[in-house]
Amino acid sequence: MSLIKSFPSQILAPRPLPDSAEQRIYRGMQRTDLPPKGSLDHIETWVFDLDNTLYSATSRLFDQISDRIGAYVARHLDIPRDEAARVQKKYFHNYGTTLRGLMLEHEMDPAEFLAYVHDIDFSPLQPHDRLNDALHRLDGRKIIFTNADTPYAKRVMAQLGIDHHFEEIYDIVAANYVPKPYQPAYDLFLERHPFAPDRAIFFEDIARNLGPASEMGMVTVWVQNAGTWDLPGNDTVTPDYETSDLAEWLHAVLDNR
Numbered sequence: 346m347s348l349i350k351s352f353p354s355q356i357l358a359p360r361p362l363p364d365s366a367e368q369r370i371y372r373g374m375q376r377t378d379l380p381p382k383g384s385l386d387h388i389e390t391w392v393f394d395l396d397n398t399l400y401s402a403t404s405r406l407f408d409q410i411s412d413r414i415g416a417y418v419a420r421h422l423d424i425p426r427d428e429a430a431r432v433q434k435k436y437f438h439n440y441g442t443t444l445r446g447l448m449l450e451h452e453m454d455p456a457e458f459l460a461y462v463h464d465i466d467f468s469p470l471q472p473h474d475r476l477n478d479a480l481h482r483l484d485g486r487k488i489i490f491t492n493a494d495t496p497y498a499k500r501v502m503a504q505l506g507i508d509h510h511f512e513e514i515y516d517i518v519a520a521n522y523v524p525k526p527y528q529p530a531y532d533l534f535l536e537r538h539p540f541a542p543d544r545a546i547f548f549e550d551i552a553r554n555l556g557p558a559s560e561m562g563m564v565t566v567w568v569q570n571a572g573t574w575d576l577p578g579n580d581t582v583t584p585d586y587e588t589s590d591l592a593e594w595l596h597a598v599l600d601n602r
């Protein structure tokens with residue numbers, strides 16, 4: 346119903362992701378953003394991406410991480426920062442994360458990388474009362490599915506004041522460092538945190554990461570954020586719903602039950 350094309354699942358060989366048309370999927374199109382009344386009543390598992398999904402990209406939190414990834418690449422490969430920025434972007438586009446590119450092409454140890462890039466100033470994040478209220482109103486299980494690591498995810502959620510809603514975090518370490526949008530990451534997610542995909546919903550700011558979830562039968566919601574729309578593979582996915590404000594979308598759905 347929602348997926349046009351599946352995303353490639355090959356991950357072991359360093360094969361680049363496919364090129365995509367340089368266009369935003371829904372640019373200029375009108376969308377009905379809220380599900381019809383009762384259509385999410387069957388949802389029992391709520392799966393959330395972390396970065397730029399649970400908080401707004403306007404916090405610039407991820408920009409700090411991106412800067413530190415660039416610094417790490419420059420140091421690790423002993424190259425200038427401008428060249429490191431190109432490598433960082435290339436790996437992110439081709440392998441899902443810069444970390445994955447460094448591991449596959451340079452056999453880098455991921456632990457030091459994850460600790461370094463997530464050592465940032467968290468003060469731009471403030472308690473998010475509307476999101477906290479919405480999560481409180483949601484019946485069912487809530488799980489984080491992130492390409493970052495668990496210590497960082499816990500810190501972000503504590504800053505937002507929503508950590509008590511999430512007993513389960515599936516992170517990049519648990520995924521054996523295979524990131525979204527590669528299918529094995531989703532397969533292992535389901536294995537480690539068994540749930541019924543056809544009674545689950547997935548929220549994510551990077552559209553291409555919704556593709557495998559949709560193919561598994563999950564309802565998908567694209568949380569729009571600046572700067573993530575031009576990734577290769579984004580135009581392979583048609584999310585079921587989209588919103589620029591996760592908390593308000595959840596409240597609206599709950600009000601409409």
Ligand SMILES: [Mg+2]
Pocket residue numbers: 394395396397398549550551
């Ligand atoms: Mg994200």
